[in-house]
Amino acid sequence: MTVTVRIARTSGEQVFAVESLAQQTVLDALFYIQNELDPTVSFRCSCRVGMCGSCGMVINGKEGLACRTSLKPLGGDVTLQPLRHVPVIKDLVVDMEGFFSKYRMIEPYLQPRSEIVAPIVAPLDSHIRQEIDLGLECISCGLCLSACDVVGMVPEFLGPAALNRAYNLIADVRDDKTEERLRVVGQSRAGVWQCHTHMSCVEVCPKNIAPTRAIAHLKRTLIRRRVVGPKKRPIPKLQRILQEEI
Amino acid sequence: MRTESVDVLILGSGGAGLFAAIHAYDMNPRLKILVVTKGLMGKSGCTRMVQGGFNVVLDPADSIERHFSDTLKGGRYINDQELTWALVHDAPATIHELEAGVGCFFDRRPDGTIHQKAFAGQSFDRTVHRGDLTGIEIMERLRDQVLARNIAVLEEHRAVELISDGERVMGALVLDIRHGTFLGITARATLLATGGGPTMYKIAAPSLEKSEDGLALAFRAGVLMRDMEMVQYHPTGLLAGAGRVTGSVLEEGLRGAGGRLYNAQGERYMARYDPERMERATRDVVARAGYMEIMAGRGGPQGGVFIDVSHLGPEFVRKTFPGMVQRVQDIGFDLATGPVEVSPTAHFHMGGVAIDPDGHSSLSGLFVAGEDAGGVHGANRLGGNGVAESTIYGRRVGDAIGREAAALPLNPLPDEKWELRARHHARFWNTASGDNPAHLLTELRMLMWEKCGLVRREKDLLECRTALAALAERVEQISVVGAKAYNLRWADALNLESLIQVSQMVTESAVVRTESRGSHYRDDFPAENDEDWLKNVYLQASDEKPGGMKIFYKDVIFSREVPPQVREAKSHEFSQHMVQR
Ligand SMILES: Cc1cc2nc3c(=O)[nH]c(=O)nc-3n(C[C@H](O)[C@H](O)[C@H](O)COP(=O)(O)OP(=O)(O)OC[C@H]3O[C@@H](n4cnc5c(N)ncnc54)[C@H](O)[C@@H]3O)c2cc1C
Ligand code: FES
Numbered sequence: 050m051t052v053t054v055r056i057a058r059t060s061g062e063q064v065f066a067v068e069s070l071a072q073q074t075v076l077d078a079l080f081y082i083q084n085e086l087d088p089t090v091s092f093r094c095s096c097r098v099g100m101c102g103s104c105g106m107v108i109n110g111k112e113g114l115a116c117r118t119s120l121k122p123l124g125g126d127v128t129l130q131p132l133r134h135v136p137v138i139k140d141l142v143v144d145m146e147g148f149f150s151k152y153r154m155i156e157p158y159l160q161p162r163s164e165i166v167a168p169i170v171a172p173l174d175s176h177i178r179q180e181i182d183l184g185l186e187c188i189s190c191g192l193c194l195s196a197c198d199v200v201g202m203v204p205e206f207l208g209p210a211a212l213n214r215a216y217n218l219i220a221d222v223r224d225d226k227t228e229e230r231l232r233v234v235g236q237s238r239a240g241v242w243q244c245h246t247h248m249s250c251v252e253v254c255p256k257n258i259a260p261t262r263a264i265a266h267l268k269r270t271l272i273r274r275r276v277v278g279p280k281k282r283p284i285p286k287l288q289r290i291l292q293e294e295i
Numbered sequence: 296m297r298t299e300s301v302d303v304l305i306l307g308s309g310g311a312g313l314f315a316a317i318h319a320y321d322m323n324p325r326l327k328i329l330v331v332t333k334g335l336m337g338k339s340g341c342t343r344m345v346q347g348g349f350n351v352v353l354d355p356a357d358s359i360e361r362h363f364s365d366t367l368k369g370g371r372y373i374n375d376q377e378l379t380w381a382l383v384h385d386a387p388a389t390i391h392e393l394e395a396g397v398g399c400f401f402d403r404r405p406d407g408t409i410h411q412k413a414f415a416g417q418s419f420d421r422t423v424h425r426g427d428l429t430g431i432e433i434m435e436r437l438r439d440q441v442l443a444r445n446i447a448v449l450e451e452h453r454a455v456e457l458i459s460d461g462e463r464v465m466g467a468l469v470l471d472i473r474h475g476t477f478l479g480i481t482a483r484a485t486l487l488a489t490g491g492g493p494t495m496y497k498i499a500a501p502s503l504e505k506s507e508d509g510l511a512l513a514f515r516a517g518v519l520m521r522d523m524e525m526v527q528y529h530p531t532g533l534l535a536g537a538g539r540v541t542g543s544v545l546e547e548g549l550r551g552a553g554g555r556l557y558n559a560q561g562e563r564y565m566a567r568y569d570p571e572r573m574e575r576a577t578r579d580v581v582a583r584a585g586y587m588e589i590m591a592g593r594g595g596p597q598g599g600v601f602i603d604v605s606h607l608g609p610e611f612v613r614k615t616f617p618g619m620v621q622r623v624q625d626i627g628f629d630l631a632t633g634p635v636e637v638s639p640t641a642h643f644h645m646g647g648v649a650i651d652p653d654g655h656s657s658l659s660g661l662f663v664a665g666e667d668a669g670g671v672h673g674a675n676r677l678g679g680n681g682v683a684e685s686t687i688y689g690r691r692v693g694d695a696i697g698r699e700a701a702a703l704p705l706n707p708l709p710d711e712k713w714e715l716r717a718r719h720h721a722r723f724w725n726t727a728s729g730d731n732p733a734h735l736l737t738e739l740r741m742l743m744w745e746k747c748g749l750v751r752r753e754k755d756l757l758e759c760r761t762a763l764a765a766l767a768e769r770v771e772q773i774s775v776v777g778a779k780a781y782n783l784r785w786a787d788a789l790n791l792e793s794l795i796q797v798s799q800m801v802t803e804s805a806v807v808r809t810e811s812r813g814s815h816y817r818d819d820f821p822a823e824n825d826e827d828w829l830k831n832v833y834l835q836a837s838d839e840k841p842g843g844m845k846i847f848y849k850d851v852i853f854s855r856e857v858p859p860q861v862r863e864a865k866s867h868e869f870s871q872h873m874v875q876r
Pocket of ligand 2: 094095096097098099100101104105
């Protein structure tokens with residue numbers, strides 16, 4: 050089957066005809082175009098198996114990973130545009146700093162409590178990690194930020210991925226910065242109150258994460274704090290790893 | 296040319312590069328550290344793609360001595376034992392730091408302690424993991440920790456040359472991919488952590504931007520290399536027709552959990568190759584068996600064999616291997632309920648730069664960590680020891696750099712020679728109409744697969760040598776067009792150059808090793824020859840002619856464990872000696 054691929058390039062739209070073979074993805078089409086039709090087309094990829102989050106773009110109007118979007122089901126017409134809400138470097142290559150500048154704002158790294166000197170014991174039935182596990186596999190591809198209508202209207206809004214990460218850290222018994230983090234996510238322009246549950250982020254997430262859920266949890270936590278004050282967080286048991294190693 | 300100078304220059308942002316940056320910084324926060332990476336920080340490279348997991352001794356019933364012995368046995372005893380020891384010794388502390396400091400969280404057992412699963416070639420279930428896509432958790436969290444520190448990062452910048460005077464490395468010449476311009480970066484300490492990546496094979500697993508750059512750069516700078524003939528093929532690379540997913544790996548845990556391999560005739564062929572260990576034999580053995588089945592005409596429609604885990608129960612498979620199930624589903628099959636066609640795929644380069652346990656190479660100022668280094672794994676790497684190597688050596692070498700960098704000299708960019716070198720790397724615009732590097736890459740991949748792949752013989756290797764020389768000449772005819780900024784055809788040309796150079800090293804080392812060991816199999820010398828070949832092949836650029844190399848070999852030093860076959864031979868010798876007396 051011949052597919053018409055329209056690419057929104059920096060220099061304007063360009064149209065290519067590509068033969069689509071079984072098991073090929075949008076990324077395969079881009080390689081074909083770049084190798085055989087126009088060597089100056091630019092796009093980004095690395096892992097080609099949906100793990101690195103380098104190949105996000107807007108495919109027929111909807112955010113997707115080029116490497117995990119099969120060509121066949123898209124039909125005869127495919128339009129490719131760079132991600133939204135981040136600057137374009139060239140053609141389909143965007144500047145992910147637009148994503149990470151927001152992500153950095155929530156201090157996305159674990160800042161462990163002083164007692165956490167070893168891995169924690171987290172029994173599977175203890176629920177210590179249950180909520181976090183649902184939102185952990187984020188590959189920071191930026192699809193959710195691109196799909197978020199709020200970011201379009203309120204540029205300061207931290208966006209789904211950063212808030213999802215903030216929630217994971219707030220829910221993490223190992224982390225020491227709950228108060229500070231809640232202050233950041235509770236800000237009026239940048240924080241969770243801006244989200245009006247459109248769920249566009251949930252729809253496009255290639256890892257089936259629901260940032261909207263994390264945002265709802267954050268809202269609930271913020272309200273709870275105001276009403277009943279902070280929850281006590283017991284110090285979890287630690288797993289002793291080979292004594293001599295520590 | 297723009298120039299910049301830093302204390303520490305780190306090339307690559309995989310597990311080795313980022314952990315080294317973090318440790319060097321924590322050791323000495325006054326150091327000016329710059330990470331230069333070909334892709335995006337923490338996203339590019341293969342640590343990100345780690346699926347199965349990380350080998351570490353955590354259980355009191357296990358021991359680091361056993362992990363050590365398993366690794367030597369898997370490496371067929373030509374590992375550098377001091378490097379292997381550092382690996383197994385530091386593994387528990389590394390997992391400890393990843394969890395309690397970096398913020399990773401690995402899967403748990405019902406009782407809440409860290410879960411460890413079965414991998415091949417190991418005497419104990421010791422592979423720590425996060426589902427079946429472990430690399431995401433490790434790299435996202437390491438990246439987060441880099442963001443927490445004052446560490447500069449240049450993304451989509453690729454090193455094209457080490458700045459060296461033949462004795463000391465003083466930094467690197469770097470191409471800014473986004474602008475298509477060059478940058479000369481001088482540094483007191485330079486860390487090579489570009490992650491090897493044998494993508495010069497028809498079917499290959501690594502991330503698409505990797506092209507053995509680090510090894511090519513090191514060789515050109517005159518650094519001592521070792522074990523270059525040792526390329527690992529993973530037995531279960533996915534086959535997806537012409538799609539780029541082809542070659543990506545179905546993780547080893549599938550075999551660890553009891554997955555079975557069949558040929559097109561429905562025969563569980565491992566019974567003929569390793570009846571005792573069957574599918575849980577080491578990768579070298581299983582990959583070669585699959586290749587031989589395919590070559591003997593017992594392959595499936597896509598020229599592969601089949602992995603089947605459906606007998607473990609679809610529920611179990613979906614729950615334990617969700618990432619693998621999804622990947623297979625993407626190409627239209629169901630891993631939980633039926634067989635999936637797979638092929639050996641070029642996966643990892645055991646060979647690389649010769650280092651000591653602190654990552655020092657033969658040139659002062661140049662440190663190496665991760666897949667760019669050689670010696671940790673010997674002739675075959677155990678699954679789960681790769682990400683262990685990149686993170687453990689990232690930490691160790693980061694510490695060494697943190698301790699030593701401030702005392703190393705910082706030179707200005709030496710002379711205009713580097714301007715010329717930059718121009719050299721941009722020479723492809725001169726030819727009006729020449730070869731398409733993408734086509735040459737395809738030729739190279741076919742050549743290496745057929746002549747210097749899973750089964751090698753002298754005749755093929757010599758043909759390969761000639762063909763590689765011809766390909767190297769055709770690089771000069773390549774024509775690149777268009778603007779220099781983000782030019783992917785230019786990237787292909789530079790990748791091709793690196794890959795040809797490293798292919799030459801693999802081929803020459805493979806010619807020299809006239810026996811079969813681990814992943815190096817010689818059809819014309821099919822036996823492992825302990826008498827003559829408990830040795831390592833070393834290789835270095837020679838001054839005599841440009842592009843020339845000198846090759847030599849040295850006995851392995853059994854500094855910690857004498858292999859059983861040598862012990863037996865020795866005691867035999869000893870008893871004969873006694874009798875004569
Ligand atoms: C599909 C797959 C699955 C794997 N699964 C496992 C597993 O389950 N367990 C295990 O132990 N091991 C596994 N491995 C092996 C493991 O991933 C590697 O051994 C290890 O991660 C290598 O780490 P590294 O830091 O050396 O390199 P990488 O993580 O590959 O990082 C290399 C970095 O260098 C950059 N770079 C490359 N060239 C240049 C240049 N010229 N200039 C600047 N930067 C450059 C890259 O962009 C990247 O950022 C797997 C490998 C693959 C490919
Ligand atoms: S290339 Fe890594 S997610 Fe698509």
